[in-house]
Amino acid sequence: MLNCKPVSTPMAAHFRLSSQQCPSTESKQTEMLKTPYASSVGCLMYAMVLTRLDLSDAVSMVSRFMSNPEKEHWRAVKWILRYLRGTTSYGLLYGGERANYNLVEGSVDSDYTGDLDNRRSLTCFLFTLNSCTISWKASLQSVVALSTTEAEYTAAAEAFKEAIWLRGMINELGYEQSSITILCDNQSAISLSKNQVHHEKTKHIDIKLHFIRLEVSKGTVKLVKVYTSNNVADMLTKPVPMAKFEHCLNLAGICRI
Known part of the structure; x- marks a missing residue:
């Protein structure tokens, strides 16, 4: 994500995340295991707890699907990372x-x-x-x-x-x-x-x-x-x-x- 395009807010209104989007088949779940979802959310939590309170709503949303994330949930995490990419100097x-x-x-x-x-x-x-x-x-x-x-x-x-x-x-x-x-x-x-x-x-x-x-x-x-x-x-x-x-x-x- 070092070369990603930054965004201006940590979460966009078009993300409507729910458990109904979670993968229901074993093949889809196996595919999502290849993504570093849990570790990425954990890193975001670390930043949010220490200094980046502006991530609170976004991190609260994506952390609800740690056990069984889907591609839409992963896209939301990457959106947060894009926001952080453009605000690395904020504190x-x-x-x-x-x-x-x-x-x-x-x-x-x-x-x-x-x-x-x-x-x-x-x-x-x-x-x-x-x-x-x-x-x-x-x-x-x-x-x-x-x-x-x-x-x-x-x-x-x-x-x-x-x-x-x-x-x-x-x-x-x-x-x-x-x-x-x-x-x-x-x-x-x-x-x-x-x-x-x-x-x-x-x-x-x-x-x-x-x-x-x-x-x-x-x-x-x-x-x-x-x-x-x-x-x-x-x-x-x-x-x-x-x-x-x-x-x-x-x-x-x-x-x-």
Whole structure:
């Protein structure tokens, strides 16, 4: 892939990967054994976990088919490698010109029923410190959400747990931060975090998720509305247009080094 043609995003919208595409015959499975699918995805995971959070959605997608990949899955992996070929100098820049010396701030988003096989939604969040990302996650939710509100609320619960842990770490380092702001583009999830009244669309939501309300009432974490166009976590949920993707990279503190 050293001489491949670079692409501008880690995943394209035309990739609709599912387990139904996996090879069903032994001959096709044997043919796919010749491709270094597992080792390639493993290398991508290594890069994604350390510094390349922009790969989170793409790596999360291709890693679901490690046991029985098909040619379309392999083409998606090569697309990611083409993106990396054109962005080898990208990385997280701490303390650059963008640093405004704010403390921890988060963004959260979800992709409702993004998994084509089990219809589970995707939880995505990231946290920045002084305008550069320090923590991020993109993974499938353990249960099937019945609405976008539930999917967003479940994602917010995961982000709240991370926020509380980061707040404790920052305070132990001697930087007092009374509360952490998390940006969310779903008004229903924000309202649910503040409103104790149940209604038919939310009464089934697991009680363990409502610890969000406790933390909001205590002022430990604040869930604040942000427009989708400025929600940096949106790039972790699905393929986005190049202009939006570059804007999210800038918000996350990823640039040429």
